[in-house]
Amino acid sequence: MIVSGDDALAHRLAAELREVYGEQVTLVVPPARDSRRPPEPLAGRGPGRASALLGRVSAVMNRNAAATANATTPADPHIDDGPADLVRVVEASELDDVALAEAGVEQAAALALVHDDDEINIRAALTARRLNPHLRLVIRLYNRKLGQHLEELLDQASAVATPGLNAADLDAATTVLSDADTAAPALAATAVAGTSKVVQADGLLLRAVERNPPARGEVADPGLCTLALLSSTTTNPAGAEGSDRSGEEAPRLLPDDRTVAAATGRGTIVLEALSYTGTTPPPGRLAGRGVPLAELFSRRLLWAIAGLASAVLGLAVASWLTTGDHPLHAAYVTLLDLFAINDPAVGEELDRQILQLLAGLAGMLLLPVLFAAVLQVLGTLRSASGLRRPPRGLSGHVVLLGLGKVGTRVLARLRELDIPVVCVEEDPEARGIPLARRLRVPTVIGDVTQEGVLEAAKIHRAHAMLALTSADTTNLEAALYGRSVKPDLRVALRLYDDDFATAVYRTLRAAHPRALTRSRSVSHLAAPAFAGAMMGRQILGAIPVERTVLLFAAIDVAGQPLLEGRKVADAFSSGAWRLLALDSATPADRRSDLSAAPVDDGEGKGNGTRRPPRLIWDLDPGYVLRPEDRVVLAATRRGLAELLGRRPVPHVGADGRTV
Structure with a gap:
């Protein structure tokens, strides 16, 4: 290699x-x-x-x-x-x-x-x-x-x-x-759910959820399957997350049902499947511009227009009652007076003259209101292609620091999940600025280490902060300042050095035990996927379990002696691999990349129709795997190496013996 x-x-x-x-x-x-x-x-x-x-x-x-x-x-x-x-x-x-x-x-x-x-x-x-x-x-x-x-x-x-x-x-x-695409789902999930355990497969988002130990008498929901038993316990809820040399009990990856039932007081990671919804714009936006109709006119301008409309309606009703004209004719005459294009009411009754003067006064008030409305609409349309500022009253959002390669991919993932985001970027020509402008994401241009920049991003009302700049010290400084403003802020840092990340994690966890802290390395998240691809198999993604990694891969059964001709129940190897789904598509119709969403069948027609997912998640334990089948499985890195037949890797079987 x-x-x-x-x-x-x-x-x-x-x-x-x-x-x-x-x-x-x-x-x-x-x-x-x-x-x-x-x-x-x-x-x-x-x-x-x-x-x-x-x-x-x-x-x-x-x-x-x-x-x-x-x-x-x-x-x-x-x-x-x-x-x-x-x-x-x-x-x-x-x-x-x-x-x-x-x-x-x-x-x-x-x-x-x-x-x-x-x-x-x-x-x-x-x-x-x-x-x-x-x-x-x-x-x-x-x-x-x-x-x-x-x-x-x-x-x-x-x-x-x-x-x-x-x-x-x-x-x-x-x-x-x-590497940015490989790590983006994990980083986005860290900010949203406090976990980086997300993989996309055939249009579905597979989410690995951390669950606390069940209380006495409760039955935990197994989801699709149990991926791991965490090192966290009832006496140490944080476990060894963030450290690979803490001396605490290590997590057990891909345990069998008997091991899960026997484990008491330990948290679990359960796999769940979520529907992928894409990035459909919400209703009420201008076609092709992405501008909400409510942003065309300010609230004060709308109140002024409503007041003038009420005054004109009142004048029309008064004209109808005093002159006895038809209501439509009375409204028409009032509008003529409003725009000053009617003949003066000289020699007519006093009521008519007073109404004409009032209508002329309303017309004078209408001119600046119409002028302000035109200017505001033009300004809104002009700024539609520009960067938005964080709106007033925004809360529960994710503050994303850095719009480089990784930050851009994470921003796209967060918007796919319809998560409100506020971006902070120092370089106005950064790679992710055009994406933020196109998605209408509020963006603050400035150095996160300068006073007032994070306040402009509404950090005090944010749900989480993702520090993804290329400088470790900048990410750490932003995290510490964010914690000083909001002690319970959920923080995920991109740190280059593993030892530094471990030290930062331990210190922040000790200083803020009730706040969620995660330290992530893009290379740490991406390396298993690159290595799996070099071994010749399609890697869908990697899910970190504390400081270990589980790989998700789509593998053809043909030529795999540990899978071919075996029942689904017998193809499971505790601590090494577990079958999750079966691709029901025929070999001719299969897509080589299951990690991408299903494409449309329109052959470039642009109809946007997606093919339905073809993965079967509820597998029959008695189903015998055939050579033409393709399966999706979760595996440890050593388990995947064993499946590939590169090296015989021993592991402990369900009976406790080393195989």
Whole structure:
């Protein structure tokens, strides 16, 4: 396995492949930016940067080893603890033919291109596909549309170079992922429900709900299934969340029913399915503009118009009663007097003259009101494409700090769930500003560390705050200030360093025990999905369980001896994997990406009609899995490695014996 990149995601991904799947890994990194020292060998066996990177990968592996350890999954004796024998570092200033050949791309099974520059990843992918048509490519791209076209292009190139390649292999030949897309559902769910346990599958949102231990005599609702027993207990409600070295009892992933029934005083994580509703605009908006009709006129202007309309109606009634004219004619004459286009009532009765003067006075008052209404409508329509300010009286919203790559994806997720959001961004040209403008999301432009910026975002009335800027200190400072304004504020921070995140979490939990605090790392949430894609299976998402991770994958039963020909009840392996759903679509009609919502059948007609979901969640325990079936399952990282047949990973069965 080859991983090319030089950030936290690359290091975590290399450690994930090495420690979880036991693969031989080559890490390709650019050389250090130091022209004063002599160049090191490409293989990176000399001192300096290569040794430092090996140390960083080793540190990440040690953290991952502690995170993946749980009561039902002992360590794999087939995987050595030392990283130096299976992790090789190659330095290359450019990913050209020579660098990729030195990394061994012609003999590699998979290549992950996780540079932060999309152009570098695309160039390297095209070169690697030419050097090895059979190579499985996993590419990190932020642009979804470009990623879809790139997948088709590279798969077509692979099919042309190898005519005998079947369709199943082509589905896994190229996978384009985004770390922001992978982590966005978890981060959005953290702000909404205090949990990051959300995965999308076939148009449904799968939510993993944390539940407290049931009281005596109560029966807990199992939902679709029980995913984990938490380390939290009745005496320690917070458990080990935020720490992977706390010494507390580790969570038990994918327990069997007997283990769940025997566990007392421990919280659980239960899987639930929620309907996906999309982003349909609410009624009462101008077509194509997204402006609420109530925003066209202010309340004062509406009261002024209503007062003038009442005065004109009163004058029309008075004219009808005093002159004896037909009501419609009396109203018509009153309007003529109002607009000063009627003949003067010279020589007519006194009542008629007084009514005409009053109508003329009302007409004079009407002119500034009409002028103000026109100006207000023009101003509202002009600002429809601009950034909104947080409205007065807003409460219960989510304050989102940072509209970069991750913040933009999280904003889209929150609006899909119809959650009110107020964004804070320092750069008016940030990536997410156009999305906030298009979705009419209130946005405050300013530095969150400056006084008054968070107050402008109504932080004192907010439900939660998501600090997703690229600076750890900025996120921490904003979280501390938000807590000082509202002690019970729900806070989720994006922190780069795991040790720093653990220390921050523990301190905030101790200082505010009744407030919810979560520290998240995008690379920590995204690395399992990238690693699973390199192993050649469609990963729907990852759900963190405290500091461990559960993967959700769609796997074809064909060629899987642990699934094919077995009953659903027998295909369950405690602590390793659990079947959740069966894809009822025929193989010809299946979509390769179940994590996306069902597309319309209009073939570009734009009718917006979605296909109904085709996943069967209520599985018959006696159903025998056939080779043509495809299943959705939850698995630990070691359990998925065992299913893939890469390494035999022992685990504890339902009878307590090690299998």
